[in-house]
Amino acid sequence: MKRGSAIALLLAVLLSLHNLTQLLPAAQWRALLPWTANPDIHRLLVLQSWLPRLAISLLCGAALGLAGLLFQQTLRNPLAEPMTLGVADGAQLALSLTTVFLPHWLAASSWITLAGALIAAVLVLTLAASRGLEPSRVAIAGLVVSLFCGSLITVLQLLYAPYLHSLFIWGAGSLVQQGWGNVRLLGGQLLVGWLLALMLCRPLQLLGLGDMHASSLGLPSRYVRLGGFSLAVLLTAAVVSAVGVIGFVGLAAPALAQLLGARRLAQRLLLAPLCGALLLWATDQAVQPFANALGELVPTGAATALFGAPLILWLLLRMRTPSVPFSSVNAAVEGAQVADGRLYLLSLTLFLLLVLTLLLSLVFGRAPNGWSMASLSPLSPLLPWRWPRSLAACAAGMMLAAAGVLLQRFSGNRLASPEMMGVSAGAALGMLALTLVTGEVSHSLRFAVTSAGALLALLMILSFSRRHHFAADRVLLVGVAISALFQALVATIIASGDERAVTLLSWLSGSTYTIMPGDAVTALLLALTLSVLTGLFRRWMMILPLGPTCASAVGIALAQTRLLTLGLIAMLTAGATLTVGPISFIGLTAPHIARLLGARRPGQQLLLAIPCGALMMVVADWIGRNLLAPQELPAGLVATLLGAPYMMWLFTRRESRS
Template sequence: MAIGTLAERPAPAGAPRAPAGARPPSRRLAALTGALLLVLVPLSAVHLAQGTAAVGLGDLVAWLLGDDAGAEAAVVVESRFPRLAAGLAVGAALGAVGCVLQSVSRNPVASPDVLAVNSGAHLALVGAAVSGLSLPFFGDVAVAFAGGLVAAALVLVLTGSEYGTMRLILGGTAVSLLLGSLTTSLLILAPVESTGLYAWASGSLSQNGLGTVRLVVPVVLAGLAVLLLLGRRLDLMALGDDEARALGVPVRRTQVTVLLVTVLMSAAAVAATGPIGFVGLAAPALIRLLVPYVPGLHRHRALVPLSALMGVTVVLGADVALRAVMGAQNAVRVPTGVVTSLLGGLLMVALALRLRATSTHGAARGLEVRGVGTARRGVLAATVGAVLVAAVVAAVLVGDRTLLLGDLGLWARGEAGQLVGIVLDTRVPRVVAALLAGAALAVAGTAIQAVTRNALADPAIIGVSGGASLGAVLVVTLTPLAGFWAVTGSAGAGAVAAAAVVFALSARGGFASDRLVLVGVGLSHVTTALVTTLIVATDPFNATKALTWLSGSTYGRSYEHLLPLGVACLVFLPLTWAAHRHLDLLSLDEDTPRVLGLNVPRTRLLLLGCGVALTGTAVAAIGMIGFVGLVAPHAARTLLGRRHRWVVPVAALLGGLLVVLADLLGRTVIAPDQLPAGLLTAVIGTPYFLWLLHRTRAS
């Protein structure tokens, strides 16, 4: 299994070199190790001293000296010391795992999160919990190991064996979105069985005694021992697969062994504390920054343990910072993984800004397709419209109670019976919401892809939907009595803010493909972490009300909720279509529209504004619906070619069709229970996205 081909390079020519007469590498490594330990000792002491009980550093010192501290000692031993021990074990595991994953893949962003290991393990554990399975710790580890291994294998197989940073992130993000949608759906469908799981889902160090920690520590120590034994092989594999084989390294067997060991360690960490995000990305990245300055640090027998120490520092530092900022009482409800996810998202944005931006021409070629029906565009468009009408009628008639066309006709004339009236009065607004939101997201995706000339751009993937969901959840959680117009306005403001950040940072490279997507993915992680904080800090036992926004559901929609979205569609859909010639020019290259007299900055801003407005109102209406803005425009171009005169309206029809069908299936597959529409769109969109990622790979 070739996990990567991007060769690890030596330090650049301009990197600082050790001066003549400098201390030997062993001293520098010892100094670095000592510095990390000097940071960890007081950090651990502060970590133990923080809490809701009045136990300070003085009581801690007295307890360590053996003095009788009474109840204070019990607080430290029974509550805080297990929390500290969990942070030490999990931080070390994730730091070491991220280090070796980056080495064997020769990719600086490889980590348990990016490879979807944590998402797979989390889904497996939540599935076991909601199904009523009560397993011992090692049973949980086995379940998490199976889920994480399947997820990692899926990412590696579907993204191919030759990929760079962006393809790995996109493939892992797509699989994580799919697995996350499944997990969220389980949390919504089983609110009683999953009570308290939402906070744990983001990674919490809270422990009930030392029982779990005693079981996870041997797994972590054994994994570290195996990785250290493989250190020499990992050093040689950094030269490249062929060179390593020539030197006698069994490359394939080493890669498989590393993958199994790292997934096992990640599974044990997830089973103990939940998925604490991005420690496996941040800790090794910070250590690798010191490689040019510390001779010998590039060797894995030094790199792995120091990454483990840095992982502990990141985890404990995040927990200490959380309690210092929010206070001990409020921080109890907020998981530590929220802080590390914020750090990981910001680190990904910083990485995007440091990477040399690739040309947009490769991404633009993904827009250059020859439609299969360009000779009969009108017939194809009419066919898509007819299919949409049939789907809408079916969605109105089918549900927990099936109706007939005659019932629909009577209801339209106001002559239906009471039961039929009640059913249709609740079902029709849901169908209309799905139709309008699907059309809005599809046209938003069409505009964003054309303006940025990026075939992989999507409102959800590049962070715009995440900003809208943050704005909506902010109002829902902090002001429960706020009207729907306030929610819509807040969602729109969040979308605008997110779009401004993403487009401003990526515009420096001319909306280069790598930079735009990496900034958007990083911002998505930041907004998700903030949404999690809002949910668990305000009402952790009623998280379903805000999870609705994250999973995308038409449940409980009324005509009042549709008014802002209807107005946005009425204004911005025709406006986007009217600019179809501008979309055609902007999607070609940077020079052609300027030569033809088009004011590129103003036109780009106008069309991006249309996409942001449509996204914000759609998210406010039915929540986060992923991949519609990606699938519908590509399907329209595949059918009709790249002329936006046809692509915009057909993409709107296809987007509406996709969400209407997803909502219909969600209401009927497990009736009377319901699945969010966002789950079904993720199930459809993830394979399509991975295929598109493969199709648009760099030559």
């Protein structure tokens, strides 16, 4: 591991020297000395653009690495990171809204992004405050806010793409600088933040033991968590307001620090910022030769995952140490469970409501003369267009909800969702490559290519996690790396201005536009079969979150059980992705909605989550078809816009009863 870090450092230095030479030959480097009076344009470019960009890459990487570590430590979750807790998406949404509706305010863009980030963070803390900022509650609230803001941004991109093209580059993280102002500001903020983090080192270390143990030692857990979380939010907001959204660094840097041998928090507080700085520095220097001399055309934030994801995969291949289970993150069972009779009645009600919603989606809609209920005669020519979409949305919602329950139980981590598996990202990569190579494609060719991409991603996951006996944390790290790689490719291509990539936004948001009757029937049969099969995994879902020791004690063969569970999750995810495209909300929130409705045991959770997921997708597809007719919104996008506020309301409703 140390050898790999040394190689990365050497590579970053060599790339920096190469890029500097392209701007200013080595024989003229003496002109960079401060006492040299030389008005040459190349000297000015180096002093006022290239060197500040080098410095800002180091500062941003260090700040994101430190913020990611603070998020993971305060929330006791290795999947928590700055870009998945609402902060970055809140900043980007604020700037997008300003660009579209209040463009004369853009002169204060840095303050607007900072305000957006802080408002999102306050919303997250408000949703989680009633439970004393419980780690899982903060993390889930952050993901819901992040997904909601991200969906609003996508809607704006679909409706106002020509006006927001410049924001594609900012949203992908551009480090281009025009002076030293951002460097001085961010440098001071990072120094203060790092000193405060060192002061919080001991309380945060105790916080990692759990609230019960920390409280027994006299630690005010709620205030320490609030302090650590707030510090991480401020660091993230500072980076976003300075250079835009840079993902993956906040997740990768703490993981790299741990893979390099840092075990104690004090060691990670020193090593995680250094890993983040090295990762972003090396990435930025590698980007520049592929564009122009300063690399303005390739956003560094997007390219970070292109280099960081393979690095994570390479380290996982070389790592021989045992994995750390997620079972300590969240308990397998929580609180008092609802009575079985009431739960079955609630489940039956949801299924009946789903059937009624399916029927209404076929007969009620928006016509040229307004909203109307279609009678039998005008309905017959519309049915071949309506029922495949509604049925496919229902099937996709069922599969994603089942996959979400299975994955969260399998990993013991409530932040886990099917898209983190990387299978949907593999399918989307195939679709992206096909569209860019051939343009318009047939339905059968699209299905074949996306299936091949999903299969390739699954084989990669199995290959990288096999030596660790398919442990949940290794599986999720591989999936997150593959997903980050895909998102980086999409962000880079969209930022380049390729119109074909922009048209993919609707499919990437979960679209039922191209569903054929045969596809819908196949998807429903697959959903029913896999949902029944998921129910047979109830015992394993109850035991696996308790950890490998408990599982082995009751006679479970861990490697085989994990492989079978992983295979079923992959089939559910791939089935939904191949039907409607990648969707990033249903699989995450349907299990949580089932919990908030009173389900505790795995079987109970499945009975409520599956109809919830299907119902959300059917309603979302119907609204997407009718709300802005004749223009349509993707079902996955509408599902997030509807489901996120509903889940926020469930948070407050549940707490008001306690």
